[in-house]
Amino acid sequence: MISIDAVRKQYSETVEIGPVTLDIPSGGVTALVGPNGAGKSTLLTMVGRLLGIDEGAIEVAGYDIASTASKDLAKILSVLRQENHFITRLTVRQLVGFGRFPYSKGRLTPLDEQKISEAIDFLHLDELESRYLDELSGGQRQRAYVAMVLAQDTEYVLLDEPLNNLDMRHSVQMMGRLRDAARELGRTIVVVLHDINFAAHYADHIVAMKNGGVVEAGPVAEIMDGAVLSRVFDTPVQVIEGPTGPLAVYF
Numbered sequence: 001m002i003s004i005d006a007v008r009k010q011y012s013e014t015v016e017i018g019p020v021t022l023d024i025p026s027g028g029v030t031a032l033v034g035p036n037g038a039g040k041s042t043l044l045t046m047v048g049r050l051l052g053i054d055e056g057a058i059e060v061a062g063y064d065i066a067s068t069a070s071k072d073l074a075k076i077l078s079v080l081r082q083e084n085h086f087i088t089r090l091t092v093r094q095l096v097g098f099g100r101f102p103y104s105k106g107r108l109t110p111l112d113e114q115k116i117s118e119a120i121d122f123l124h125l126d127e128l129e130s131r132y133l134d135e136l137s138g139g140q141r142q143r144a145y146v147a148m149v150l151a152q153d154t155e156y157v158l159l160d161e162p163l164n165n166l167d168m169r170h171s172v173q174m175m176g177r178l179r180d181a182a183r184e185l186g187r188t189i190v191v192v193l194h195d196i197n198f199a200a201h202y203a204d205h206i207v208a209m210k211n212g213g214v215v216e217a218g219p220v221a222e223i224m225d226g227a228v229l230s231r232v233f234d235t236p237v238q239v240i241e242g243p244t245g246p247l248a249v250y251f
Contacts, residue, residue, distance in 0.1 A: 001026050002047060002156065002190070007056035009042060017042045017212040019056060026061075026155075028204035029182050029189045033196055035233055038209040040192045041082065041160050047190070048079035048158045060156055074102035078152040080145055082160045092136070092144045093129040096120055099151030119151035123177060138165030143174065150181060157181070159191045163198070175202040196233075196248045200224050208232045224248065 001023055008018035017039040024030050032040040045051040047058055049065045058065045060077050068076075078099070096119055097104075100112040108116075120129050123143045133141055142165050149157055162178070163171045179202050181187045193199045199206050199220075206223040208216040215232050216223055223229070224246040229237035237250045 001059075001061070002188075003057075003059040004043075004047065005057045005059075007043075007046060007053050007058060009046060009051070010054050015212075017046075020212075020214055021056075022207065022214050022217060024188075024190060024207070025205060026188050027182065027186070029179055029191065029202060030205040030207060031199035031203035032190065032192045032207050032209060033194075033199050033232070034209035034215070037211075039212040040209050042212075043209070044158050044160050044190065044192055045079070045081065048077060049073065050079060050081065071102060074152070074154075076154055077156045077158065078149045078154040079158045080149045080160060080162060082164065090133050091130055092125055092133070092147075093120065095133060095144050096125075096129075096148045096151050099148040099153075102152065115151050115153055119147040122150060122181070123147040124173070139167060139170045142166060143170070146174070146178075150185075150187075155186065156188045157190070159189065161192050161194065163193065163195070171198065178202070196224075196229065200246055200248065201244065220246075 004020055004022040006019045006021050008016065010016045020043060032044060034040055042051065046053050063073065063076060065073060093116060096116050097108060100108060100115060104112045120126055123146060125143060125147055128136065128140060142162065146162055162174060166174055175198055178189050182189045203220060206220055207214060208223055210232050216228050224239050226237050226239045229248055235250055237248050239246050239248055
């Protein structure tokens with residue numbers, strides 16, 4: 001479980017995140033949703049210890065992220081930020097190999113090579129593994145970054161808007177693969193999403209944020225409610241029953 005206890009981040013006198021108190025359950029997919037500026041990415045990066053907190057505490061699988069050694073935390077928790085700035089003259093396989101650094105320290109073993117291949121195959125990148133990143137489309141690169149995170153082989157995986165640069169088909173494929181990773185590989189996936197309908201279809205739990213705080217959190221069935229979503233997004237939302245589950249209609 002990820003336990004967030006009274007966490008607060010102050011940016012200025014008028015801009016802050018929190019205090020947020022929230023438990024994210026182990027297993028499955030949890031989606032963070034909400035309007036722009038709600039604090040979704042900030043909360044995710046604080047959980048991943050990529051951004052310091054001003055107050056409160058965060059534990060992942062019982063480990064306090066503020067005091068746990070980086071080498072130990074990297075075997076429990078992996079993070080993909082929105083901004084990826086890797087040197088482009090890397091092949092897909094070389095990039096994915098970076099996910100094994102907490103174990104290999106740069107000297108890949110046969111087990112590391114196996115994990116790299118499994119992540120590449122899992123994201124259907126086998127035909128691209130020898131291609132350089134600057135030869136790929138934005139969507140292909142995004143899949144390679146996600147493969148790198150999965151190769152890190154952590155129970156907890158944090159992904160900040162992994163559908164960036166993906167078209168409709170590849171967005172569906174990506175969310176399907178992430179759901180498979182949670183179910184088949186036993187991962188706990190926490191993902192920031194903009195599309196509430198993707199969250200409803202692929203996630204097990206939804207955390208709805210607004211103005212730096214958590215408005216609602218719970219199973220999909222509880223959050224996919226017209227009154228709840230209208231309050232979160234400040235626009236009229238109607239939830240109807242679609243062919244494969246609830247759909248939010250907001251236009």
